[in-house]
Amino acid sequence: MDSSSGKLESSDKLLLAALHLIAEKGYNGVTTQEIATAAGLSEKTLFRHFGSKQKLLEAAFDRYHYAAEMKKLFAEKLVWDLEKDLLLVTTTYHEIMNRNRKMIQISLKEDEGQLPGFRERTQKHPQQLLEILTNYFIDMSSKGKIVTANPELHAFTFIMMHFGAFMNDLDSHKSYPGITLEPFVQESVRLFARALRP
Amino acid sequence: MDSSSGKLESSDKLLLAALHLIAEKGYNGVTTQEIATAAGLSEKTLFRHFGSKQKLLEAAFDRYHYAAEMKKLFAEKLVWDLEKDLLLVTTTYHEIMNRNRKMIQISLKEDEGQLPGFRERTQKHPQQLLEILTNYFIDMSSKGKIVTANPELHAFTFIMMHFGAFMNDLDSHKSYPGITLEPFVQESVRLFARALRP
């Protein structure tokens, strides 16, 4: 077990393969056979490690779900300059969403029931972010730096903008060829800053 | 076959049941047995009508996919008042997305391959809308009524906002309790109008 080498352990190979395939084809759309083969292992090994297909999925979710506290990420980084702060929020948001990309794809495809408690966890970040951003807007307006109305709705609107963009990018849906994330982020922040200008 | 009565024909009952169940649990998550029972019919009848589960899904998609040309919807309704027009665009957008709600849920859950050409059709509206809105912004800025920069990115940003909100509402994910669509639509339009003010 050389855990410091580049080689992955068998169980990790299986978890990753499961994550990829289930995100792509859905839980019922993939066979244990497929997963094992994709991991370069035998089906038997899969069952020896995880006991069942369900437990494999759960283990994969546990292992690779990224769930840091957002509050800490922002607590000391905000500089109370609207555009700069929104940019920080946005890039952090997309970073976290991308880290959890596979998990999000899976919980979109599967209905609750199959995935006990999965949805809760994928919803943790969005809710935290809404709180943080709402409070930020409240503070900013009390400093007189932005308009002072509907901070929660404004935060929600801002988040939906980027949630939409993320979802659009997911699966490479490519509904909108020629538009990439980078310029969108820039311009959307600039627009939003204009909108909130007192 | 009294097609004018309130009673649905058997094939329609099956199509609707299939649409509901597949949207909820995914194609592989539902059995033909379940669908037939939900429609109040026997499994045999399902196969007599559609021959196979695949063809049932395709028929459901064909029958209930709403695909009007957006251009016609707007051609005569725009009044060249930014807020009013954006409100029209938004409500029309949400109306069409909601009409196709089930179809969108299905094409999200299933990967291409299972659904030949489905994605294309669910992407038709968004693309049309981007064109229309982009052209609208170009015209508006040449009339001097809004800022004159990045019309396509602005249109994209606006659409992503509402796409995000729609996706968030889909499946009643309810990531954000206490926030409803109506006030969001109002406020987001107002915000956007402020942002584009020259």
Next chain:
DNA sequence: AGTATGTCAGTCAGTACTGACAGTCTATTT
């Protein structure tokens, strides 16, 4: 008579999961 449906029994393929046995590799002991 003709059409739509239900019932029932059954076929066939796929799939999660198991048990028995054997091979390989590593570390430790002799």
Next chain:
DNA sequence: AAATAGACTGTCAGTACTGACTGACATACT
């Protein structure tokens, strides 16, 4: 150096169940 033990994996054959799909026959309604 050789032998041994233990952990991990592969192969293979097989079980049990599910689920799409069929055929034969009966029933009801028009």
